[in-house]
Each structure stands twice: as structure tokens, then as C-alpha cells.
Amino acid sequence: MTCGNQADIDIEQLAASARVGCRESFEQIVLHFEKRIFHFLLHMSRNRHDAEDLTQITFLKAYRDLQSYASGRSFGAWLFTIAKRTALNHLRSARRTEELTGDFVSQAEMPSTALERSDGQKNIWELARTLKPHAYEVLWLRYGEGFSVAETARVMNTNQIRVRVLLHRARAALAKKLERRKE
Amino acid sequence: MTMKLCWLCQKLISRRSEAVEPAPAWLRHHLSRCETCREFRDGQRHLTLSLTEHALAHVASPSQFLHGKIMAALDRDAALPESANNVFALWRRLAIPAFGVLVVLIIWLRNSLPQSHDAPFPMTTSSVASGASEKNSNAGENFLTWGKNLNQPLETELYLVASDARTALASLTETFLPRAYNAEAR
Numbered sequence: 347m348t349c350g351n352q353a354d355i356d357i358e359q360l361a362a363s364a365r366v367g368c369r370e371s372f373e374q375i376v377l378h379f380e381k382r383i384f385h386f387l388l389h390m391s392r393n394r395h396d397a398e399d400l401t402q403i404t405f406l407k408a409y410r411d412l413q414s415y416a417s418g419r420s421f422g423a424w425l426f427t428i429a430k431r432t433a434l435n436h437l438r439s440a441r442r443t444e445e446l447t448g449d450f451v452s453q454a455e456m457p458s459t460a461l462e463r464s465d466g467q468k469n470i471w472e473l474a475r476t477l478k479p480h481a482y483e484v485l486w487l488r489y490g491e492g493f494s495v496a497e498t499a500r501v502m503n504t505n506q507i508r509v510r511v512l513l514h515r516a517r518a519a520l521a522k523k524l525e526r527r528k529e
Numbered sequence: 530m531t532m533k534l535c536w537l538c539q540k541l542i543s544r545r546s547e548a549v550e551p552a553p554a555w556l557r558h559h560l561s562r563c564e565t566c567r568e569f570r571d572g573q574r575h576l577t578l579s580l581t582e583h584a585l586a587h588v589a590s591p592s593q594f595l596h597g598k599i600m601a602a603l604d605r606d607a608a609l610p611e612s613a614n615n616v617f618a619l620w621r622r623l624a625i626p627a628f629g630v631l632v633v634l635i636i637w638l639r640n641s642l643p644q645s646h647d648a649p650f651p652m653t654t655s656s657v658a659s660g661a662s663e664k665n666s667n668a669g670e671n672f673l674t675w676g677k678n679l680n681q682p683l684e685t686e687l688y689l690v691a692s693d694a695r696t697a698l699a700s701l702t703e704t705f706l707p708r709a710y711n712a713e714a715r
């Protein structure tokens with residue numbers, strides 16, 4: 347199936363044409379989001395291999411469930427919601443495995459360890475990674491991905507008030523860390 | 530007093546950073562006079578700006594094969610026979626009615642099982658024990674509470690065991706011994 351040149355078409359339009367069976371449109375969506383979804387899942391799983399597998403599963407689920415995507419809403423938020431649920435399911439089963447094996451997260455992959463390893467010239471986001479997972483997640487979705495508060499709330503499966511509170515706390519914690527680093 | 534007001538203002542500035550509507554007049558008035566709060570507001574703005582600006586540099590890159598892996602997985606999924614997906618969808622649709630039927634079946638079995646269970650073994654412990662079957666006219670209730678009947682004084686228990694043994698022996702002799710011998714025994 348051909349769907350024409352879609353270089354200038356926005357994501358919602360690409361999603362609409364992918365929904366009617368245009369595979370090229372979905373490939374463009376994958377190209378647009380794969381790095382961002384991978385990064386988000388890397389933070390959640392803390393393991394590159396798991397993050398790549400989860401990215402693959404996320405796109406597969408999105409492709410299968412394209413019919414359930416309501417056009418007019420943010421496709422990015424919808425995709426990140428799938429990614430988050432996929433990661434949570436994975437973490438749940440991984441936790442069970444961890445109970446059996448006692449060895450799950452490679453310490454070399456932990457953000458705090460990575461921070462200790464690197465030198466003083468750090469990006470503000472590397473400092474943000476040392477915050478609590480929820481704080482980092484809300485900051486990333488709001489400022490990294492540029493989602494609105496409503497979209498962030500949808501991805502995090504919570505309400506807008508809680509997102510605002512989380513943002514407020516995360517910014518305050520980050521500001522404190524920045525001050526401490528300056529000292 | 531001023532310190533308290535500054536504390537309140539700074540809390541409000543931080544909380545209002547996602548708000549669309551303009552700040553209240555008293556806050557704007559305070560900001561125009563208080564340098565500390567102005568600095569705090571600028572610091573918050575700077576923080577959010579640097580978070581937005583540095584986000585792109587922070588994004589981790591996946592392996593170069595990730596895109597190929599995703600597309601290959603999509604191709605494999607598309608290559609799956611349509612009938613397999615249909616069968617799965619059908620199973621999903623049937624799951625709830627099937628569960629309902631199963632529940633009804635279990636309830637029906639629970640009510641009917643004691644009646645059929647009592648028939649071949651009329652002299653079992655549960656049925657004999659202190660006339661439990663007579664007291665409980667409801668067969669399902671009897672089935673659920675049979676364990677309570679076991680909690681009897683020792684004499685009753687011994688009597689019941691002996692009674693069961695006698696019944697078992699009688700049925701064995703009727704089944705396996707010749708009729709003539711049975712008649713003599715009577």
C-alpha cells in the first residue's frame with residue numbers, strides 16, 4: 347500500500363493513515379519515537395537490553411491497538427502510556443524473577459552509580475536522574491518530552507493536581523541539589 | 530512578617546509555574562518590591578528553561594539495530610495468519626460468558642452433589658451422626674457442614690465407626706458370599 351510522501355505530515359495524521367493500514371506511516375512514527383521511547387524505558391528498566399526489548403514490544407502493541415487510539419488526542423501521550431504499562435508489567439515479572447535469583451539490576455547501569463563515575467561537568471538531567479523515580483519521570487515527561495500537564499497525568503495514570511504537586515516537589519529537590527553542587 | 534510572606538510567595542511561585550492564568554495582584558505587587566522573591570522566580574524560570582534545553586542532549590541512543598528489530602517484529606506480526614488472530618479474539622469474547630456458565634455449573638453441582646452422594650452410602654458417618662441428615666433438610670447445607678458432625682463425643686464416634694464397619698461388612702457379604710450362606714446367616 348502506498349501512502350505518498352509524508353515528510354511534512356504531523357504525527358496525528360501519520361497515525362490516522364497507519365490506522366487504515368499504511369505501513370510506511372507507521373514506520374515514520376517508529377522513526378520519530380523510537381529514540382524517545384527507548385530513553386524513557388531505559389530510565390524505567392535501567393537496563394539497555396530490556397529497554398530495547400520493551401521498545402519493540404511497545405511499538406508492536408501500538409501497531410495492534412491502533413484502532414483504539416482516539417484521533418484528536420496526543421499520539422505521543424498514547425504511545426508513552428503503552429510504554430509505561432509495558433515497562434510496569436515487565437518490572438512486575440522481573441521482580442518475581444529477582445525474588446528467585448536475587449540478581450536483577452546491574453549496578454553498573456544504576457543512574458546514581460553512573461553519576462558518581464562521571465566528572466563534574468554534568469548535564470542538569472544527570473542530576474535529575476538522582477532524584478526519586480517519580481520525580482525524574484514527571485520532569486522528563488513535562489520538560490523533556492514537552493507534554494502538557496494533562497498528557498503527563500494520562501501517561502502517569504494519575505490526575506493533574508498530583509502532577510502539579512510532583513512537579514513542584516521535583517523542581518524544589520532539583521534546585522536544592524543544584525545549590526549543593528554549587529557549594 | 531516579611532520572611533513569612535516571602536516563604537508563602539516562593540511556594541506559590543513554584544506551584545504556579547504550570548498555571549495558565551496570570552498571578553494574583555498581591556503576588557505581583559510583592560514581586561515588584563522584594564528582590565529575594567524575584568531572584569527565586571528567575572531561578573525557577575532558569576531551571577525549567579535549562580531542563581527543556583538540555584533534554585535533547587540527555588536522550589540515550591539505542592543500538593543501530595533497534596529500528597530494524599522493531600520493523601522485523603511488525604512484519605512477523607503482520608505475517609501471522611488472520612485466522613489465528615480471529616480465534617484469539619473469539620476466545621477473548623467468549624471468556625466472560627464461559628466464566629458465567631462455569632459459575633452457574635459450580636453452584637448447580639454444589640447443590641446437587643450431596644443428594645447423589647447420600648444415595649449409595651446411606652449409612653456413612655456424616656449421614657448417621659446424630660441424625661444430621663434429618664435435621665438438615667437442605668442437602669446443600671448438609672454437604673457444606675458435614676465436617677461439623679465429626680466433632681462428637683468419643684462414645685458417639687465409636688458407635689458411628691462400629692456402625693459403618695457393620696454396614697460395610699453387610700454389603701461385602703451380600704456381594705461376595707453365596708445366597709445360601711447369607712440365608713443361613715440370617
